Amino acid sequence: MNRFVLLAVLAEAFIIYASVLVKVVDMSPIIVGFYRIALAMPVFFLLARSQIGKVARKDMFLMLSAGVFFGLDLVFFNVAIHKTSIANVNLFASLVCFILVPIGAIFYKEKIKADFVVGSLIALAGVFVLIKGKGGESVATPFGDFLAFMSMVCYGIFLSLVYGLRKKYDTPILMAFASIGSIITLLSVGIPMEGFSLPKDAKTWWILLWIVIFGQLLGQGFFGYIMGKVDAQVSSLILLFTPMIAALMGYVFLGEKLGVFELVGMMIIIFGVYLAKMKRKKSKE
Template sequence: MKFNITILLAFLAVMCLATGGIFVKLSSLPPINTALFRILFSLIFLLPFVYKKIKTVDKKSWIIILFSGVFLAIDLILWNTSFHLTSVANANLFVNLVPFTTIPLSYFLFKEKPSKNFLLGLGISILGILLLMSGKLSISSSGNYKGDFLAFLASVFYGLFLLSVYKVRLKIDAATLMFISGLGSIPVLLIAAQTTETIIFPPNVKELSILIGLALFSQLLGQGLLSYCLGKISILLSSVIILSQPVFAAVYAYFIFGETLSLKEILGIIIILAGVYYAKKEKKAPASSK
């Protein structure tokens, strides 16, 4: 597969991930229950495609991927909860600061040193995000600070999830990886939901459709495609591409909720995409067996 096609798939993954906040806001279930059913329904959808493949996964890879599911579960718990404590804009901004986790850790773990072009592109993208979100960010209440902090912590655990599956993805296909990591997420989400919210089942067809949409778009297409791309592009580049998620969230809000985009916000979108483009210059995809 050509590298530029992989970049396109990574952007498609981020477009799907950006729907997560919309589905979470639409859901009437508490945040951790929403995360639980997101993973549960994704496992049901994935099982027919992976039940034979999971038998061929070696024990070491099983352990690594299961453990990565713990990081993913904590990420979902923190991010979903942050929506109830801060604005959608704040939650989308802070949860996408993944490079601040992946860049230093990937250097120590995998010796992937970011180039000057990459760091410059990262800086440009962050400036674009701040410009895009400047008219929407809320900093007036102490509750917001707690929600912002939870969203930032979510970005840390999502970065840990990406790092933990980065190398194992070279020998395990994306669907199998997502299924096993989902199995690792379920116990954490069950315990968290039961102890803080109690388990609540979808009360009607509308709520069920929202949760299924969350599982299909955000979990399977979003997480699944991004996991696939990890076998083709570096962890550094994938982290920067994730920075474009607020762009798609803003576009969705424009069409779904009628939120207008100012000239400054449109300029922010252009700067973000320019930064991502600059960050990927002179970057090469790692070899992959998949």
């Protein structure tokens, strides 16, 4: 279990790093999302070549549907990071847990323990403390926050579909067919809104390549893998680490400051997640 949790945290770090690159690359955000999916798709199909003919039609439809929601997530997320603060985007991303856990309980009959709820709420309080420390560094807009909220909803639905499918299929085949749904969605929205564009120079191609590797192949690929290894509640706890990872990466890569609020918020998040996870262990024993 611990190695899967570590892998999931690493996946979140990769995804957040890719989101930083999306903010700095000189291309329209939705089309960047298209390249992220399109350049990674052949790799997933190559890895899944032995399973392509073994997917039931119903499951293929669910995979394509998951891809549609992931495509919408990228539409909202990539635009949101240009319209609101990074802090607010990561705050909304961490709230995916409040979509995943009820779905896990309703559709997959997973029991929600009181100790898990308490620990999660403590961790969420830590998220708000951390975000408060970042509040004065950039200007958030209601429209940008709305986009971040919609991104969170779409990502939560995507993860819920992936969670069910991972019980029957490996990550590569799931991500391969999901990529088709994502590409259709991103082009359908991106071309009317932004037009289609090619990277203008080698630097832009390199940044796109890093977004593909860290955001899709390693980040989303790893997270899709662990969705079949841990339950929805553990996955949700990991997502509460998102703002903390973002703050640490901002400190390391962007030279952003870590003040008292940020450090206290991080400690509260760690304590809340530890409490929820340890209580779950004891209840299982």
